[in-house]
């Protein structure tokens with residue numbers, strides 16, 4: 224397919240007021256902000272262009288790209304961005320979730336806890352490293368457990384804001400599991416807090432989103448008790 228490479232001209236990309244974004248982790252939309260032409264370029268061309276631009280960044284920083292330790296870095300970074308770290312930007316990489324009949328008529332909460340994930344803070348492009356706890360109360364359908372991990376990973380593999388990621392996971396679970404009874408709690412370390420700015424390495428960020436029966440205090444208390452339970 225012929226692709227319009229010029230559409231990625233960086234001067235065309237709308238400039239955001241970066242001063243206002245400093246440490247502002249509030250999000251005003253549940254959707255990851257994407258350009259309308261986000262998927263007009265295929266992955267191969269995206270890698271090519273990112274490689275070119277990342278090379279420029281390295282050169283501006285004064286790095287010698289003739290050194291054999293550095294020469295492959297622009298390509299490695301570009302590939303990593305497109306095929307791994309930011310793979311979840313593309314809706315095509317959404318996990319296909321197969322539902323099964325709830326044969327045992329299990330009507331209690333099911334919790335998948337300590338789902339580890341790596342994401343990237345969209346304000347600083349440095350890692351967010353965390354764990355998610357996902358819970359739902361099944362209706363007539365249940366889901367394969369690993370799909371819960373995959374849904375978390377799908378939303379983690381894009382530039383993120385923790386608050387938005389939490390809500391995005393809840394929304395997808397509600398939609399795919401056909402139930403409103405969903406809860407997500409995320410605890411994460413933000414490298415933008417640890418590596419720069421206040422350089423705090425001990426604080427972590429906790430977000431939660433509850434819907435349906437999880438809005439009920441007793442159900443929520445039961446969830447919190449089960450999550451903090453150590454069965455080893």
Ligand SMILES: [Zn+2]
Pocket residue numbers: 246344345346347348413415416
């Ligand atoms: Zn940040």
